[in-house]
Amino acid sequence: xxxxxxxxxxxxxxxxxxxxxxxxxxxxxxxxxxxxxxxxxxxxxxxxxxxxxxxxxxxxxxxxxxxxxxxxxxxxxxxxxxxxxxxxxxxxxxxxxxxxxxxxxxxxxxxxxxxxxxxxxxxxxxxxxxxxxxxxxxxxxxxxxxxxxxxxxxxxxxxxxxxxxxxxxxxxxxxxxxxxxxxxxxxxxxxxxxxxxxxxxxxxxxxxxxxxxxxxxxxxxxxxxxxxxxxxxxxxxxxxxxxxxxxxxxxxxxxxxxxxxxxxxxxxxxxxxxxxxxxxxxxxxxxxxxxxxxxxxxxxxxxxxxxxxxxxxxxxxxxxxxxxxxxxxxxxxxxxxxxxxxxxxxxxxxxxxxxxxxxxxxxxxxxxxxxxxxxxxxxxxxxxxxxxxxxxxxxxxxxxxxxxxxxxxxxxxxxxxxxxxxxxxxxxxxxxxxxxxxxxxxxxxxxxxxxxxxxxxxxxxxxxxxxxxxxxxxxxxxxxxxxxxxxxxxxxxxxxxxxxxxxxxxxxxxxxxxxxxxxxxxxxxxxxxxxxxxxxxxxxxxxxxxxxxxxxxxxxxxxxxxxxxxxxxxxxx
Numbered sequence: 001x002x003x004x005x006x007x008x009x010x011x012x013x014x015x016x017x018x019x020x021x022x023x024x025x026x027x028x029x030x031x032x033x034x035x036x037x038x039x040x041x042x043x044x045x046x047x048x049x050x051x052x053x054x055x056x057x058x059x060x061x062x063x064x065x066x067x068x069x070x071x072x073x074x075x076x077x078x079x080x081x082x083x084x085x086x087x088x089x090x091x092x093x094x095x096x097x098x099x100x101x102x103x104x105x106x107x108x109x110x111x112x113x114x115x116x117x118x119x120x121x122x123x124x125x126x127x128x129x130x131x132x133x134x135x136x137x138x139x140x141x142x143x144x145x146x147x148x149x150x151x152x153x154x155x156x157x158x159x160x161x162x163x164x165x166x167x168x169x170x171x172x173x174x175x176x177x178x179x180x181x182x183x184x185x186x187x188x189x190x191x192x193x194x195x196x197x198x199x200x201x202x203x204x205x206x207x208x209x210x211x212x213x214x215x216x217x218x219x220x221x222x223x224x225x226x227x228x229x230x231x232x233x234x235x236x237x238x239x240x241x242x243x244x245x246x247x248x249x250x251x252x253x254x255x256x257x258x259x260x261x262x263x264x265x266x267x268x269x270x271x272x273x274x275x276x277x278x279x280x281x282x283x284x285x286x287x288x289x290x291x292x293x294x295x296x297x298x299x300x301x302x303x304x305x306x307x308x309x310x311x312x313x314x315x316x317x318x319x320x321x322x323x324x325x326x327x328x329x330x331x332x333x334x335x336x337x338x339x340x341x342x343x344x345x346x347x348x349x350x351x352x353x354x355x356x357x358x359x360x361x362x363x364x365x366x367x368x369x370x371x372x373x374x375x376x377x378x379x380x381x382x383x384x385x386x387x388x389x390x391x392x393x394x395x396x397x398x399x400x401x402x403x404x405x406x407x408x409x410x411x412x413x414x415x416x417x418x419x420x421x422x423x424x425x426x427x428x429x430x431x432x433x434x435x436x437x438x439x440x441x442x443x444x445x446x447x448x449x450x451x452x453x454x455x456x457x458x459x460x461x462x463x464x465x466x467x468x469x470x471x472x473x474x475x476x477x478x479x480x481x482x483x484x485x486x487x488x489x490x491x492x493x494x495x496x497x498x499x500x501x502x503x504x505x506x507x508x509x510x511x512x513x514x515x516x517x518x519x520x521x522x523x524x525x526x527x528x529x530x531x532x533x534x535x536x537x538x539x540x541x542x543x544x545x546x547x548x549x550x551x552x553x554x555x556x557x558x559x560x561x562x563x564x565x566x567x568x569x570x571x572x573x
Contacts, residue, residue, distance in 0.1 A: 050515035072124035121152035140169030176200025206232030215243035219250035226262035239304030249309035254571030259343030263310035270329035272351020290327035297329030311342035349375040388421035403439030410441035420452030456482035459493030475500035
């Protein structure tokens with residue numbers, strides 16, 4: 001039953017905590033200042049919390065509705081609760097007390113029971129898609145609703161949730177509504193005071209730069225709705241943690257299907273196994289050319305960018321992914337990106353030398369991370385959360401037209417956490433954790449791989465020989481509960497003696513397929529043991545301090561800018 005009493009933003013994320021800590025650790029921890037109250041980090045809770053608005057973008061004068069799902073999930077402690085609406089640019093806040101769904105917001109600090117000084121603690125109240133506020137949208141700008149669950153004395157944040165939205169002050173821009181291509185041939189800026197809607201193919205032509213401001217909302221719909229950055233062009237999409245750039249489905253929140261639109265495709269001039277050619281999976285198939293001889297080529301910047309509900313499976317040769325990087329060079333910045341609920345692969349590299357830092361793929365219906373045609377980039381801090389009906393966490397090739405074509409695919413990957421569908425559903429049909437095949441090599445360190453339906457690692461074709469001769473290597477790795485097997489039975493391809501791993505529970509805090517994942521290892525996890533992780537190389541591309549196993553150490557870097565969970569969980573219609 002949906003409750004319409006109060007209590008609590010379209011993204012919900014756990015607060016950033018230095019580690020999952022016990023109460024006795026608190027007195028020695030430094031305080032941080034957060035808005036109106038001093039904050040100590042405290043032990044993370046496994047409670048479920050999702051806060052969202054009915055839309056991501058509004059025009060002035062529209063009505064907004066705010067919803068909450070909150071479930072203790074066995075947490076019996078008492079907490080204080082605060083909900084406020086905040087202007088991201090100015091910091092202006094208004095607090096929501098526990099009244100009707102049309103409650104007046106107050107400027108004074110108050111908890112959700114309306115108390116302004118003696119805050120009242122109580123157990124986690126249960127809400128199932130509860131409407132907690134309804135009213136007119138605020139002034140134009142970038143905004144979010146924030147839920148803070150704090151300790152009983154209100155001094156320590158246990159969990160935060162965010163729901164970000166845009167109130168536009170300019171007429172929306174619709175691209176391709178008549179079914180024609182949009183050609184961006186001169187430098188162009190998409191601003192965060194405007195909502196953009198893509199209905200057909202948009203091409204950024206060679207020599208042009210498309211700049212997208214932090215916080216910009218792009219809504220797309222249709223299988224031909226795609227944004228293609230051509231070789232020689234640039235995209236400068238520099239979001240921020242508090243103001244991510246969101247490219248998502250133009251359907252109501254809760255009813256956005258995977259494959260709603262085609263996705264973001266970036267083409268470059270870096271080397272690949274086929275020299276130069278047409279970009280597979282890009283529409284139209286006859287136009288986009290990529291690949292070249294410039295390994296340091298730059299296609300621009302993607303920072304704090306989400307691509308949601310994208311990817312189309314037209315046929316075996318035309319399958320746009322949420323993020324498709326084709327011959328993209330190392331001069332391109334790919335830093336804090338998320339592919340969510342893609343119909344095909346989440347993130348795929350076709351050749352090139354691009355690096356991927358803080359990269360997330362969640363809910364992909366095919367593979368979460370894929371590469372082929374000679375990708376030789378570097379990746380660090382990679383989180384994969386596989387859909388229960390998805391295929392593989394990683395599917396990796398060199399070139400089916402010649403396993404030993406050069407440059408051979410050989411990425412260097414550090415600090416990965418990969419969670420399969422078994423963690424969400426014991427009846428999962430999800431595939432392998434890593435499927436390494438068709439002549440690709442791999443170097444991977446500091447990996448957690450758990451809960452996939454089939455093998456943790458399946459090495460095929462001639463790729464086993466690359467482990468045997470030392471070209472490929474995987475070490476400092478935890479493999480656990482994959483394919484219903486233990487130990488070396490989680491591996492396939494006669495590479496048991498060439499993969500250095502331990503089989504033990506990594507003790508991750510919360511990796512359920514819902515809002516608020518906290519994939520950090522809990523205190524006592526073997527992933528945090530001194531000496532368990534390798535030191536990444538000091539080549540300037542990697543963070544050498546990440547000497548732990550998995551993508552997460554002290555910080556839950558997913559906080560605030562990402563979106564997780566089954567879309568049905570947000571359906572209130």
